[in-house]
Amino acid sequence: QKEVEQNSGPLSVPEGAIASLNCTYSDRGSQSFFWYRQYSGKSPELIMSIYSNGDKEDGRFTAQLNKASQYVSLLIRDSQPSDSATYLCAVNFPMDTGRRALTFGSGTRLQVQP
Amino acid sequence: DGGITQSPKYLFRKEGQNVTLSCEQNLNHDAMYWYRQDPGQGLRLIYYSQIVNDFQKGDIAEGYSVSREKKESFPLTVTSAQKNPTAFYLCASSLQGVGSGANVLTFGAGSRLTVL
Numbered sequence: 393q394k395e396v397e398q399n400s401g402p403l404s405v406p407e408g409a410i411a412s413l414n415c416t417y418s419d420r421g422s423q424s425f426f427w428y429r430q431y432s433g434k435s436p437e438l439i440m441s442i443y444s445n446g447d448k449e450d451g452r453f454t455a456q457l458n459k460a461s462q463y464v465s466l467l468i469r470d471s472q473p474s475d476s477a478t479y480l481c482a483v484n485f486p487m488d489t490g491r492r493a494l495t496f497g498s499g500t501r502l503q504v505q506p
Numbered sequence: 507d508g509g510i511t512q513s514p515k516y517l518f519r520k521e522g523q524n525v526t527l528s529c530e531q532n533l534n535h536d537a538m539y540w541y542r543q544d545p546g547q548g549l550r551l552i553y554y555s556q557i558v559n560d561f562q563k564g565d566i567a568e569g570y571s572v573s574r575e576k577k578e579s580f581p582l583t584v585t586s587a588q589k590n591p592t593a594f595y596l597c598a599s600s601l602q603g604v605g606s607g608a609n610v611l612t613f614g615a616g617s618r619l620t621v622l
Contacts, residue, residue: 499547
């Protein structure tokens with residue numbers, strides 16, 4: 393089982409629509425969750441971080457976390473063509489797993505159609 | 507401006523050669539990381555260091571080596587033992603500890619290595 397799982401896509405949405413990106417993770421004890429955006433050929437940049445259950449909003453972006461279901465999502469409202477990129481979910485696994493660095497999913501490619 | 511500088515941006519290597527990728531940060535971050543990304547894939551951890559003169563293997567350390575002699579610098583050597591080194595290499599750094607800023611990775615622009 394993959395530790396951080398994402399649908400690879402592409403997820404195609406029309407301009408102005410809501411894009412919904414999903415991520416599941418394997419360890420219930422995980423505490424920190426991140427969404428990174430990566431344009432083709434570029435390095436990832438942080439979009440959102442979330443640490444507690446519920447929603448966290450920042451502009452057009454909303455991160456949602458449900459630790460009981462081991463599920464984190466990213467909603468992008470009023471999607472723009474400039475949002476077309478790959479979105480990487482990253483999880484900080486518990487210290488007792490021996491991990492000291494973020495574990496990334498393989499990413500979901502989002503295409504926003506003008 | 508604070509940030510992470512990786513060099514070179516593009517590198518070509520013949521089979522059997524070792525190459526070293528440079529990573530320098532001026533963010534005063536304690537922790538530094540190297541990730542590898544293959545086309546259409548996520549990031550896989552090669553090595554990380556939480557403090558000067560100490561580093562730990564990640565998930566795919568075979569064929570790679572690192573050093574951490576200075577807080578600002580974390581070079582990665584891709585050795586001839588790495589069988590499939592063609593990839594996009596990303597260096598990152600973060601604060602350590604607890605709190606909302608800890609473990610948030612800041613990435614360099616990346617180095618793209620191609621084996622001829």
